[in-house]
Amino acid sequence: MENALSQNIGFMPYLVAGSQIxxxxxxxxxxxxxxxxxxxxxWSGPLQFNVHPLCMVLGMVFLCGEALLVYRVFRHETKRATKILHGVLHVMALVISLVGIIAVFQFHKANGYADMYSLHSWCGITTFSLYILQWIIGFLLFFVPGVAYTYRSRFKPLHEFFGRALFLSSIATSLLGLTEKMFSDYSQRPAEGVLVNTLGVLLVVFGAVIAYILTREEWRRPPLPEEQALSMDFKTLTEGDSPTDQ
Amino acid sequence: MENALSQNIGFMPYLVAGSQIxxxxxxxxxxxxxxxxxxxxxWSGPLQFNVHPLCMVLGMVFLCGEALLVYRVFRHETKRATKILHGVLHVMALVISLVGIIAVFQFHKANGYADMYSLHSWCGITTFSLYILQWIIGFLLFFVPGVAYTYRSRFKPLHEFFGRALFLSSIATSLLGLTEKMFSDYSQRPAEGVLVNTLGVLLVVFGAVIAYILTREEWRRPPLPEEQALSMDFKTLTEGDSPTDQ
Known part of the structure; x- marks a missing residue:
């Protein structure tokens, strides 16, 4: 069974390695x-702004991307351990991006700049609000014990879709932020422009590689043998959906 | 069989209607x-620039989105007719977005503006180049007669992934373009800012609704009864993949 699992995932390990690089x-x-x-x-003074892009890219892009990959990468750990890792990565992502958002609002306030006028700010605040909503619903459904497996398996595809959508939306929002920061002397800063544009393209490729890994249904983590047995028992007991169906 | 098909697609018609609105x-x-x-x-003078956003949103976003939905919406037409519609929409998308790209380069040249310095231009030219590549490979594989069904069904998942990725990338590039156009007096144009930000958010929702429809595997167009029979014959003849597997 172990061998069959390893053979099944094709070139996924190379894509995962690529995503990490x-x-x-x-x-x-x-x-x-x-x-x-x-x-x-x-944290104080004019450099406080710079905390914002760093925290958002680390929290909403890198750590969220890692959290999305957890179930594909850890195939031989228990589902419980994998789920806890998914949760821990999202706790880190939430805290770090919250720091990043506080940084930019404090910086605006200290300098008397307008808030929330740009498309970047609209996309960012929408993405972050929906991320918190996804966080609460995900926690209640998948972490709180006692939720029926039928509910979990019914909401899992929606949880997955919104997770991926918010991840891609975070990347798009980052690109908007980079563009906003470079104006209005973009064409007069060619060296910085090339660096920032390269960063933008790498963000897109990072998102595309992770999205591709997730769209390959056959690369999903299969239930471990002991989970499969458990699943059978529960199925017989509840006549509902399988607890290992993830 | 007709009834079974209609029951299977759940609330997809409402999502399709929503995407059209x-x-x-x-x-x-x-x-x-x-x-x-x-x-x-x-087409001439300072207003030539405005042809660019209109053509790109019409070609790379709206028409490409429609082309992606064709196989989900036309469930009772023949596969051949559906494929031709998919191709015609992409011919229109290609021509219209080419006009939009020519417009902006001509406008830049006439006014002595720099080309290709921004992240919008990098994302745009990359997306459009890969779209042309996708177009050529898609045409050779799926329109030229005589390509083995095994090749078609092997490349179809990649064709689908890149089609969706390029569609979402076109939307992200549009948002970058809107942001670029609004600088550097974004916060001094509140009414225009709200309109443009609303446009950006609607572009994101348009992309998200279409992406959601496409991720529901059970909403794929099933083979028509006559195609199914044909598929069986071919399967027996070639022992390869089914010609109706789309």
Whole structure:
């Protein structure tokens, strides 16, 4: 059975490795850009702004991407352990992106800048609000014990769709943020422009690779042998859906 | 069999209707924005720029979105007719977006503006180049007669993934274009800003609704009874994949 599982996933390991290289490259370039061209990081003063892009890319893009991959990558761990890892990554993503959002609002306030006028801000606040909603519903349905398996398996496809949609929407919002930050002297900063555009393209490729991995249905984590047996028992007991159907 | 098909697709008709209302709203708001706030359209002079956003939203977003839905919406037409409609929509999308790209390069040249410095231009040219590549490969594989069904069914999932990825990437590129156009006096144009941000959010929702319809595997167009019979014959003859497997 172990062998059959390993054979089934084809070139997925290479794509996962590629996604990790892309993710680390995205974080490194974001850090390098903000340090080299924008003066680095500080919680007070004019450098507070720079905390925003760093935290959002780390939280809403990198960590959310990692959380989406967890069930594809950890195929031989128990479902419980994999689910806890998924949750821990999303706790980190939530806290870090909240810090990033507080940073930009505090920075705007300190400098008397207008809030929420741009498409970036609209997309960002919508994505983050829906992410919190997804977080609450996901927690109640999949972490709180005692929720019927039929409810879980009915809502799982929606949870997956919204998770992926919010991840892609976070990437699109990042691209808008990069564009906004580069105006209005974009064409007069060619070196920084090339760095930022490269970052944008790498963000898109990171999103595309992860989206591709997730669309391959046959790369889903199959239930472990012991979960399968358990699933049978429950099925017989409840005549409902399988607890290992994830 | 007809009834079974109709029952199977659940609330898909409402989502399709919603996508059409969103698509028409997006086109109407794009036209209204460029007419009311940006002086309208003309092929020569300063208004040539405005041809660009209109053509790109019509070609790369609206018509490509329609082309993606064709196999879900036309469930009782022959596969051949559905495929021709998919092709015709993509011919229109290609020609119209080519006009839009020519418009912006001619406008830049006439005014001595720099080309290709922004993330919007990088994402746009990458998306359009990959769209042409997808077009050529799709034409050779699925329209030229005589290609083995095994090749077609092997490449179909990749064709579908790249089609969806390029559609979503076109939407992200549109949002970047809207942001770019609004700088650098974005916060000083509150009324136009709200209109453009609304357009951006509707573009995202249009993309999300179509993406959702396409991710529901059970909403795929099933083979018609006569295609199914044909498929059986071919399967027996070739021991390969089914010609109706789409």
């Amino acid at each position: 892309l993710g680390i490259a995205v974080l490194a370039i974001t850090g390098a850009w903000l340090s080299q061209y924008r003066g680095g990081f500080s | 969103l698509g028409i709203a997006v086109l109407a708001i794009t036209g209204a924005w460029l007419s009311q706030y940006r002086g309208g359209f003309s």
